Amino acid sequence: MKIDVFTLFPEWFQWFASQRHVQNVLATGSSLECVNPREHTPLSGGQVDDTPFGGGAGMVLRVDVLDSALRAHYGVDPVALRERRRVIALAPGGRLLDEPLVEELAREPALTLLCGRYEGFDERIIEHFASDVVSIGRYVLSGGELATMVLCDAVLRKLPGALGDERSATEESFSAALEGNPEYPHYTRPAEYRGWQVPEVLLSGHHEQIARWRRERSRERGARAPGHDGD
Ligand code: ADE
Secondary structure (H helix, E strand, O other): EEEEEEOOOOHHHHHOOOOOOHHHHHOOEEEEEEEEEHHOOOHHHHHOEOOOOOOOOOOOOOOOOOHHHHHHHHOOOHHHHHOOOEHHHHEEEEOOOOOHHHHHHOOOOOOEEEEEEEOOHHHHHHHHHOOOEOOOOOOOOOEHHHHHHHHHHHHOOOOOOOOOOOOHHOEEEEEEEEOOOOOOOOOOOOOOOOOOEEEEHHHOOOOHHHHHHHHHHHHHHHHHOOOOOOO
């Protein structure tokens, strides 16, 4: 998967890209590239944002600046870009990132992620350049960078090679293998600690019983989780 991140703070992503699981995916041919709109701005002094029309606090990322940056990077009119690849603007009011959306995005060959800053984007960026607007939660971050990293982390760990054991990504919380439920509890050595016992069945070596126990615990957790339909 080819991921391009449009951010005014590309240095934030150096740390992210250096993490082991991200490195593992990048080693299999995926890429994570940052483009700084400031380097493509047609405005003097590296200007990228402006005060909002109608007044109000904060600054808004300019549509002409993002137009230039996208055009410089892809060599096409950004209006046509979203026909070719998902162009995702990160914003607090967007579609909430959940496991089905992560799985959907993990199947894409390429993603373009737009990080807003300050008060966010000029709305014309969303209307004319973005294919999606995605939020990681109903709270406001100071920019889209951390939200982008959350999205990238969730998506990249779905790709082959990210995790040591491929099963870890299939049978995990909210996956189809667990019928969309949270994952079952895990235990490791010691089998007893301060009188706290690991459930007997997990020590039994009886794979069918273990699988059944896990499915039951996972369903229980799903029924308890807030927002769950309760089937
Ligand atoms: N930018 C600022 N806050 C955000 C959020 N909660 N999700 C996605 N992008 C954001």
